[in-house]
Amino acid sequence: MDLPAHMAECDANYLRLSKLFPRLKEFDSASMGVDGNGTRLEVRLDVLDRSPYTTLVKLSQRPEVPWNHKASMTIRLYHDARSAEVVEYQGRRHFLRAVYDYPNADMRHPDEKAQINRFLGEYLSLCLTHGVAAGVPVLAN
Numbered sequence: 001m002d003l004p005a006h007m008a009e010c011d012a013n014y015l016r017l018s019k020l021f022p023r024l025k026e027f028d029s030a031s032m033g034v035d036g037n038g039t040r041l042e043v044r045l046d047v048l049d050r051s052p053y054t055t056l057v058k059l060s061q062r063p064e065v066p067w068n069h070k071a072s073m074t075i076r077l078y079h080d081a082r083s084a085e086v087v088e089y090q091g092r093r094h095f096l097r098a099v100y101d102y103p104n105a106d107m108r109h110p111d112e113k114a115q116i117n118r119f120l121g122e123y124l125s126l127c128l129t130h131g132v133a134a135g136v137p138v139l140a141n
Helices: 002-018 112-130
Strands: 029-036 039-050 054-062 072-078 082-089 131-133
Touching: 002 072, 002 082, 002 112, 029 112, 072 112, 082 112, 112 131
Parallel strands: none
Antiparallel strands: 029 039, 029 131, 039 054, 054 072, 072 082
8 A cells, every 4th residue: 555645645535524514523513515417415424423633424425326325434533633534435344454455255455445535535526626505604714
């Protein structure tokens, strides 16, 4: 695994999340709409757990779309390191290894951890580009 590239992706994801949901430390949930091809999706972020240095959030999307039926990710934000990492994707959790042997019992791709964090980055970038406020607008700092 290219550790510097992986850490850069996780750090960028923290910044993207901070821009999309600037008041995450104050509220237990936030949502926004994403417009695309005549369809509006709702992207929701719910806080599952808070501690002084980390926050565990679940990102989900409604309605489901053909290319991603259960769009949900659980993300751990490390506030001291300003980094965010996917810890669960569509019910599959514990991406502990940087590289998996292939084949393996869980049939994970050799670079699955990096792929999932890159996907989060692409998803958040899409939200930043095409997102619209849902509810009361909040100015980002």
